[in-house]
Amino acid sequence: MYRIIVLAIICVACNTNGNHRQSPSADPLLPFFKQRVNPLLQNLETAAAKKILDSLLPYIKEKDNYIDMCSWLRCMAVVYQLENKLDSARWYVDRSLQLALEKDTTQRQILAGKIQTADIMGDQHSLDSAVRYGREAYFMAQKIDTPGLPLICLKLYNIYEKIGDLPMQKKYLFEGFKRSTSPKHKTVFAVNISEYYEKVNQVDSALIFFQTLMKDTSFSNPYYNAVRYENLGTLLSKKGYLKEGLAYQLKGMQISRELDELSARYYYNIAATYLKLGQYLKDEHLLDTALSLASHEKNWALQKQIWRAKAANLTLQRKPWQASAAKDSAFSYYDKEVDSSAIGRARELEAKYSLLEKDLQIKSLALSNQESERTRERQRNAIVQIICSVVVLGIYLYWVWRKKQYKMSIREDNLRQQLLGGQIKSHFLYNSVDGLLELIENGNTRSAVNFIQRLTQLLRLSLENARQPFVSLKNELHALASYLTLQQVLSGNQFDFHIEVEGLADQRAILIPPMLLQPITENAILHGFAGQQEKGQINILIQKDHKALHCVIDDNGRGFQVAGNQSQKRSLSTLINKERLEILSRQTRTHAKLKIIDKKETTGKAGVRVELIVPYQSPVIKKNGKRVESQQQF
Amino acid sequence: MNLTTPLKVIIVEDLALLRQRLERLLQKQPGLVVTGSCGTVDEAIALINNRKPDLLLLDIELPDGTGFDILEQISVPAKVIFLTAHNDYAKQAFRCGAIDYLLKPLNEEELGEAVQKVINAQPLLREQIDIAGNSFREKKVPENIVLRSRDFAQVVAVKEIAYLQGEYGYTTVYLHDGKKLVTTSYLKEYEELLSDETFLRPHQSYLVNKLYIDRYHKKDSIIYLKDAIQIPVSSRRKEMVDQYFKKL
The missing domain is CATH 2.40.50.1020 (LytTr DNA-binding domain)
Structure with a gap:
């Protein structure tokens, strides 16, 4: 009960001090603290106080006034102190003190902060530090703030009480009492002094103290008076001045009743006096009243004392049964007291730890939430990254694949062309050499020389042509003429041929794939003329169109009349040619055509007519004006 | 070797100039007489059936077929020298059938040796022709091949x-x-x-x-x-x- 009073006083004091320091023009914040927050704190309504303080914070921050901030922080500290969360309280008060040390020039905020720190330290049983802070505050207060001194004295008394240093307790109690100006302060000190004397069992000293108090009429206040009368009365009754004591006690009781401040202890003390006076019934009656009040106050210790007193009373009234029952009750209340204090402590501890645990849980939950959030974010990032890289990789691979595909098709085309040329060459070459040997061995030197020249020409051109996808029409026709001439000789002049080019001024300006016409003429010779009696004739006509060459290869051979192997062979070379033309058409994006007509069906005469549409290209002109094509000229 | 009755030879080669050369070279060989030459499968079959030669010089690739086509269609058993101008499939086929062959361009000495060897050897077996012909058409090594020594040929x-x-x-x-x-x-x-x-x-x-x-x-x-x-x-x-x- 005293403790609550003390705390409330601290709060009021702090803020009163603050108020004192503020100039009259100051803002209404401190009165607000005083009027709204302090009552709540006094009533221990910490939650409500906290709510108000929290709502104030933005406003205080906005104002950016260190005094307000310090006050606010200290109020928060008180809130936590009342909630017995001393670490939090300490944190707030430390902040307040730090802020004060940084900004305060009047040292008043520092003083307030130090007092509160000392108080909290005392609660935390860090008594050495508490004493240090308290003494610092005391000396500062002596210099600058004498009105605040009683409070500091009270604090120091509390701390020394915890330490157990009696002379120091006495010193500060009396100093505080002397310096106190407000009734409440004086009352509190008076109560504490009486308690102190009681504690040290110096009833006489107490009595003398209170008697001098009674003589001192300079200070008067109902509360103060009540405490004075009550204590003096009780002290007198203890010393055996029963009647005198009873009178004071009743006086005090009277005042207290008017103030509505009656407590069980009053009744108990008066009852004790009545007991000594031998007025058992009155005593019993008062004890009952005290008992009901004490049970209301839940003061188990007092209840125990009352029951004991009651037991003594009943014994004296010679009511042994009831006395023993009262003793039992006293005993049970003793148990309850011990229990309740132990249970209370245990509960306190439990609550403290459960709170701590909950704090930790909340913290760890927050942490794990944060962690899982982070993990989720990381996962999301990883997924996005993976998807992105997969897409990029996919695009890249597709690109590579396309490129490879394209390259492969080009390579395939070139390879096929070269292969085709090679096949024709090797087979044809050996036969040619064989034929050449015959010419030489037969002494046909002129023919042999001619043959070698033609063969050399054909070889050179086809070697060069095989390396290039496009050759000039001039070179291609030269090669074709050479080939046909050689075939002519090898076949023993079995056929004649004629090549005609229409409307083409410069055959070098037309580029076509090599060896397109040659297989067609080969077909005519091998399959058309072989075994024929009459002489064969191949006519080749080439005309230029807008983007393509129109070629016609016309023979008077056997045509398609012979089935079987022969036509198979013919169709094979046709297939190859068709495919090559398709490639060409793809590459140039121009229409190409290969059409084979059996003349027997159309004109009635034997023979095959092959019509070709071959897209051509123009040579790229280099800077020096020369054509890229550097084919041998004939 | 009977000097009074020279061996009758028929040449099947599509290029006239080469045919001419073969005729000339074979005429130089002792104990041989070229009784005919032609350039296509059809002509060859007719000619062989008519003249009944002892020895055939066959170009493997002809305008209207192959040398094997001729061998499969004639009833006359004859000794054969194949000719080819660098054809891997032809070579493979000849080896499968254990058949002698000559590569073009022809060399007079080689031709002479081949002729003498063939004259002394056994005529080709039907199996040899079939295996080689199949191999040539299919362009692969068949399941069976012919093994041949001086005295025998075995599949x-x-x-x-x-x-x-x-x-x-x-x-x-x-x-x-x-x-x-x-x-x-x-x-x-x-x-x-x-x-x-x-x-x-x-x-x-x-x-x-x-x-x-x-x-x-x-x-x-x-x-x-x-x-x-x-x-x-x-x-x-x-x-x-x-x-x-x-x-x-």
Whole structure:
């Protein structure tokens, strides 16, 4: 009960001090603290106080006034102190003190902060530090703030009480009492002094103290008076001045009743006096009243004392049964007291730890939430990254694949062309050499020389042509003429041929794939003329169109009349040619055509007519004006 | 060799100039008379059936077919020299059928040797022609090939061959049933003919059918076949053999 009073006083004091320091023009914040927050704190309504303080914070921050901030922080500290969360309280008060040390020039905020720190330290049983802070505050207060001194004295008394240093307790109690100006302060000190004397069992000293108090009429206040009368009365009754004591006690009781401040202890003390006076019934009656009040106050210790007193009373009234029952009750209340204090402590501890645990849980939950959030974010990032890289990789691979595909098709085309040329060459070459040997061995030197020249020409051109996808029409026709001439000789002049080019001024300006016409003429010779009696004739006509060459290869051979192997062979070379033309058409994006007509069906005469549409290209002109094509000229 | 009745020869070659050369060269050979020449399959069949030659010079590739087409359609048994101008499939076919052939351009000496060899040899067997003809058309090695020595020609299935051992221009073919045949071909020719997929050459003198390999003793460099025959692995080919067994 005293403790609550003390705390409330601290709060009021702090803020009163603050108020004192503020100039009259100051803002209404401190009165607000005083009027709204302090009552709540006094009533221990910490939650409500906290709510108000929290709502104030933005406003205080906005104002950016260190005094307000310090006050606010200290109020928060008180809130936590009342909630017995001393670490939090300490944190707030430390902040307040730090802020004060940084900004305060009047040292008043520092003083307030130090007092509160000392108080909290005392609660935390860090008594050495508490004493240090308290003494610092005391000396500062002596210099600058004498009105605040009683409070500091009270604090120091509390701390020394915890330490157990009696002379120091006495010193500060009396100093505080002397310096106190407000009734409440004086009352509190008076109560504490009486308690102190009681504690040290110096009833006489107490009595003398209170008697001098009674003589001192300079200070008067109902509360103060009540405490004075009550204590003096009780002290007198203890010393055996029963009647005198009873009178004071009743006086005090009277005042207290008017103030509505009656407590069980009053009744108990008066009852004790009545007991000594031998007025058992009155005593019993008062004890009952005290008992009901004490049970209301839940003061188990007092209840125990009352029951004991009651037991003594009943014994004296010679009511042994009831006395023993009262003793039992006293005993049970003793148990309850011990229990309740132990249970209370245990509960306190439990609550403290459960709170701590909950704090930790909340913290760890927050942490794990944060962690899982982070993990989720990381996962999301990883997924996005993976998807992105997969897409990029996919695009890249597709690109590579396309490129490879394209390259492969080009390579395939070139390879096929070269292969085709090679096949024709090797087979044809050996036969040619064989034929050449015959010419030489037969002494046909002129023919042999001619043959070698033609063969050399054909070889050179086809070697060069095989390396290039496009050759000039001039070179291609030269090669074709050479080939046909050689075939002519090898076949023993079995056929004649004629090549005609229409409307083409410069055959070098037309580029076509090599060896397109040659297989067609080969077909005519091998399959058309072989075994024929009459002489064969191949006519080749080439005309230029807008983007393509129109070629016609016309023979008077056997045509398609012979089935079987022969036509198979013919169709094979046709297939190859068709495919090559398709490639060409793809590459140039121009229409190409290969059409084979059996003349027997159309004109009635034997023979095959092959019509070709071959897209051509123009040579790229280099800077020096020369054509890229550097084919041998004939 | 009967001087009074020279051997009748028919030349089948599509290029007139080459035909002319063959005629001229063969006329120089003793004991031969060229009784006809032509350039197509059709003409050849008619000519052969009419003249009944003892020896044929056949170009493998003709405008209207192949030399095999001619052989399959004639009833007259004749000795044959094939001609070809560098054709891998033709060579493969001749080897499968164990048939002699000449490569163009023709060399007078080679032609003479070939003619003398053929005259003294047995006429071609139907199997030889069939196997070679099939091989040429299918462009692959058939399941059966012909093995030939001076005295005989025998058809064997490739899968029956356990291993081949070559020495001094002869090749001994060991079949898996224990029989062995000595042929007059080089081992290299068989190596070229028989595919890498089924045969392994662990040694200069040995070609082994993978089907009959039992195990490989790497440390001793010996391949054991299923009937406990040991094939040595030469140090030059050991790496290749090791690789092969590693991949198995």
